[in-house]
Amino acid sequence: MNIKxxxxxxxxxxxSYDVIQALKDVLKKYDVEDLVELQASFCLGHxxxxxxVKTDGIAPEKAEKSYTALTDGTLLLHNVTKDNAEEVFVREIYPLIEI
Ligand code: FES
Structure with missing residues (x-):
């Protein structure tokens, strides 16, 4: 899985650089560093x-306003901060990782 x-x-x-560092720490904490590629992206248009933060997959039953399901089938998570990065990861990203 990719996270941009x-x-x-x-x-x-x-x-965003604090978010990247926070997500690096979270990936390590949950031992999924080998399963998730963390990348930087140019403007995502929102x-x-x-x-x-853009991910590969969509979790349709999840929170309403915290993400946009993009037409290419990816999930765009909004308002991610270094302080809520772990919460967002656990709620929206971790369930999508194929372990
Ligand atoms: S700068 Fe991040 S969405 Fe535009």
Whole structure:
């Protein structure tokens, strides 16, 4: 699975590099570093809802306003911060990882 953290100018100002570090720590904590590739991305087109994090899959039964299901079948998580990165990971990303 791939996780792409937006490092466009708006998300950068909202702390995307802190989010990347927080997600690195979370991937290590949950021992899924080998299963998830963490990448930086250019602007994902939802700047007002940054920091945005794009994943490979959709979890349709999950929270309503915390993500956008994109037309390419991916999931765009909104308002991710270093402080809620673990919560977002556990709620939205971890269930999608094929262990
Ligand atoms: S800068 Fe992150 S979505 Fe535009």
């Amino acid at each position: 953290v937006c490092v466009g100018s708006s998300c950068h100002l909202k702390g 700047c007002a809802k940054g920091v945005n």
